[in-house]
Amino acid sequence: MSHQEAGLSMMRRSSAGSHDHLPWAALLALSASGFLAIFTETIPAGLLPELASGLGISESAAGQMVTTYAMGSVVAAIPLVAITRTVSRRKVLLMAVGALGAFNLVTAVAPWFPAILAARFAAGTAAALVWGVLTGYTRGLVPANLQGRALAVTGLGQPIALAGGVPLGSFAASVMAWQWVFVTISIIAAGLVAWIVAVVPDVPGTALRRRTPLMQVVRLPGVRVVLGVTACWILAHNMLYTYAAPLLGQTELRLDVGLAVFGVTSMAGISLVGVVIDRALRLTTLTCIATMGVATAGWLAPQSGVAITVVLVTAWGLSFGGAPVLLQTALADRAGVHTDAAQSVFVTVFNLAVAGGGFVGGLILSAAGPVGIATSSAGLCVVAVMAVSIARWAFPPGRRHDGDSPVGTAECSAHCD
Structure with a gap:
């Protein structure tokens, strides 16, 4: 067993505690990270009239704040995840959440619309990093028999954000200027950074020898x-x-x-x-x-x-x-x-x-x-x-278990060296 595998094994035992226990505080913090990424993407849809009026643009132009965010995620997901694969998972997640907070703040204070679109694109790249790390991080915190359930907990943030992003944005626009909505999201991101530091155990990145094309x-x-x-x-x-x-x-x-x-x-x-x-x-x-x-x-x-x-x-x-x-x-x-x-x-x-x-x-x-x-x-x-x-080999029947992956410990050298 390699140093990385031993570290992962110890981390799963210490964070999960027992075979039937989920590290709820850590998983909910990861879920909040997913919520923040989706909420940041969808919030402009609930602010379209205010954005259009405040920036002197059409509502369709304001809608491009959603489009540029999505394009940032599409463009950045593969290269950013590849670059950060050897970095510890908590450090990567903290960088991504911190970047989401920073670019939301830039969106609030940017003096002209092209700068706002650039900030939205950059925020989308940070969101791509959140999604790129979240699955592996979640699975690294729990034993194999709980990985699916843990991902379900982590995934709760996405439907909540999708269901609530637009109406919450509309409500926020009725009580504050649109700029303060993005400032508020930045403050929430800062709080989430503190939450992750406090409750989420670290998981090592991928060993350099396993960086496969x-x-x-x-x-x-x-x-x-x-x-x-x-x-x-x-x-x-x-x-x-x-x-x-x-x-x-x-x-x-x-x-x-x-x-x-x-x-x-x-x-x-x-x-x-x-x-x-x-x-x-x-x-x-x-x-x-x-x-x-x-x-x-x-x-x-x-x-x-x-x-x-x-x-x-x-x-x-x-x-x-x-x-x-x-x-x-x-x-x-x-x-x-x-x-x-x-x-x-x-x-x-x-x-x-x-x-x-x-x-x-x-x-x-x-x-x-x-x-x-x-x-x-x-x-x-x-x-x-x-x-x-x-394709039964892609979706095998029965219970999930440690041997589900065709690239397990024993077979890694065949694919990774």
Whole structure:
């Protein structure tokens, strides 16, 4: 056993305490880091009128603050994670969270709009580093039999931020100037830095001898399948989420109510996934994707009443809430000691699928209307279900265990030297 493996083993024993105990304080701090990254991304959407008025620009131009943030994540995920792979995980996370705080402060005080966009792009690169380190860090804090459940706890920050970011931004704009909203986020980031220092144990980075070329990591058995399923599932969801207004416009359910139902049920979904993920990763993944596909197909009947529409949105939220956790767990199991490198590709694919939901979905909406969105999303779910069903090596059945990864300790030299 190498020095790094011994350190990881000791860290897991000391932080987890027992085989059935989660280090809640540490995991919630990691979850808050994910919340901060998503909340920073979505908050401008709740401030569009105030941003447009205060900066003397159109609301569509103000919306580019979200776009540039996402592009920063896409561009930076792979190189930043590669550069920081040998650095301790806590140090990397502290740098990323600190950078989010700093660039939010720059956004608040920048004197002109191009500087604000540059700060938003830089903040997006910091967010990419948060997501790039979070999965491997979480798994390094707990024994193998609790890794899926731990990721579910860490992942709670994402649906909370997605559900609450826009309405909270709108509320904040009613009680303070938009600049103070970003100052407040910076203060929260500083508090989170202190929280991480106080309660999150450190985990070492990847040993230099294990720095494997990224394409070799992507070619590990099952990794490309998981990334392909990620692209299909996230694209299917984001077409629905981005164009929820025209979809719900066909029904009697108000948009704000529908999105609130989705937000609440997605949080319930990730909680349910956390209960079963370590016992049945494959079955849970199949069930969730298939359920979302069936719910999506329900949009093909546009005259559904409120009750049926609520059921469809509930099924959508429950089935998608745990998607990132399921996908990240499957990917980390396949990548083994190369989890952070694989996660950097995951972040890139995920963000491209998010952007694709708006772009591709817009083309489909223009050509075929809301029914085209529903049909395409359901079709992508079918493709994802088929991939998971066929590729048993990517989503193995049964319980997760220490030997899940094809790049475990005994086999590392074959892939890493």
